Amino acid sequence: MIIGYARVSTADQSLDLQMDALNKAGCERIYTEKASGGKDDRIELARVLDTLREGDTLVVYKLDRLARSTKKLIEVADLLDELGAELVSINDNMDTKTPIGKAMFRMIGVIAELERDMIRERTKAGLEAARARGRKGGRPKTDARKLDHAVRLYEAKSHSVREITELTGVSKGSLYRELDRRKEGAQ
Known part of the structure; x- marks a missing residue:
């Protein structure tokens, strides 16, 4: 069975782009979720992983929809290996049915985590620079x-x-x- 998983981080974001791509990829069942990728307790992702059986394929629009850290991606990859299931990432053009796809999966995960860490580092540096100039972060106090x-x-x-x-x-x-x-x- 081909099973899709789509996720957006906030309630005001749309799943339409991912849903269209997953339907086009032939997904027979699609699980959707509106939750941060950094959270480990995503209910629909847990359901997807419980549903998968040997020979099934999990399809995502992009790997960062599945997990935000290399550790989490590797955990999912190991679980899929145990189950005998495969992973396809449409936008990353990656399919773990092939040896190159498996290697690409792990490399893309490392790069995604690096990108996230760099964004966090730049944000932290920007806040420190603003504080050094006397600016405070956060919301202004209500009168x-x-x-x-x-x-x-x-x-x-x-x-x-x-x-x-x-x-x-x-x-x-x-x-x-x-x-x-x-x-x-x-x-």
Whole structure:
């Protein structure tokens, strides 16, 4: 059986491109997931790996949809070897049914991990450079007066939360955190 796996990192990203490619590759069943590739507890990936049997082929659009670290890719490769299943990565033009495909699988995994580490290193260096120039990271603090005004509007029940956020400029998350904080303080 040819089984597909598609993943995007956030809920607002689309699976359409991957789904089209997996359908074109002849996948009989496709598992989809909206979860970070860095997480090891991806439910649908676990289901895919439990479903695979000897002779099956797991198809992904790109290897980074399957795993973000060489370690995880190798774990998946070892599991597929144990099961007698193969792996095809459409965009990486890789098929583990061939010796070259198996070698390419491991090399691409190393390169993907290197790329991720380099991005992390550049981000860290950029944040350190900004701090050295006196800039702080993170979100700006919410103005206490605006927050207090938003809470009063909320408690008056005269406006919807959406209207309150538009009127005050206080985000919905900040409003709810402040309401929780005040509720805990009152108890």
